[in-house]
Amino acid sequence: MNGMDSTRVDRWLWAVRLTKTRSDAAAACRGGHVRVNNRPAKPATSVSAGDEVRLRAGGTTRIVDVVRVIEKRVGAPVAVECFVDRTPAPPPEAVVPVARRDRGAGRPTKRDRRVLDKFRGGQ
Numbered sequence: 001m002n003g004m005d006s007t008r009v010d011r012w013l014w015a016v017r018l019t020k021t022r023s024d025a026a027a028a029c030r031g032g033h034v035r036v037n038n039r040p041a042k043p044a045t046s047v048s049a050g051d052e053v054r055l056r057a058g059g060t061t062r063i064v065d066v067v068r069v070i071e072k073r074v075g076a077p078v079a080v081e082c083f084v085d086r087t088p089a090p091p092p093e094a095v096v097p098v099a100r101r102d103r104g105a106g107r108p109t110k111r112d113r114r115v116l117d118k119f120r121g122g123q
Contacts, residue, residue, distance in 0.1 A: 005069060019057070033056040
């Protein structure tokens with residue numbers, strides 16, 4: 001490492017708290033969930049200031065621009081200063097309420113079905 005202008009992507013993702021552990025970050029890289037400047041990244045891929053990192057985790061894709069390269073994990077307030085979050089806002093939740101059943105409640109009864117059909121038909 002020449003100074004601190006670049007570091008491994010797995011180490012950086014962990015240091016700026018985008019992943020819980022460094023091994024999570026490395027696993028995400030190996031699973032193809034991390035891209036640096038739109039190229040698939042291995043755990044050892046180096047990142048430097050100005051790079052774009054995309055991390056797919058928990059069903060969402062975080063898109064961040066590297067502002068500062070750090071190698072030691074820091075507190076959340078400091079971590080936020082190390083990248084610019086350009087993740088697009090999630091689509092607004094559907095306004096239509098979804099009929100939910102308690103887990104383990106089994107199949108709807110005939111009465112439940114009538115209520116559901118009335119509910120669905122009334123829209």
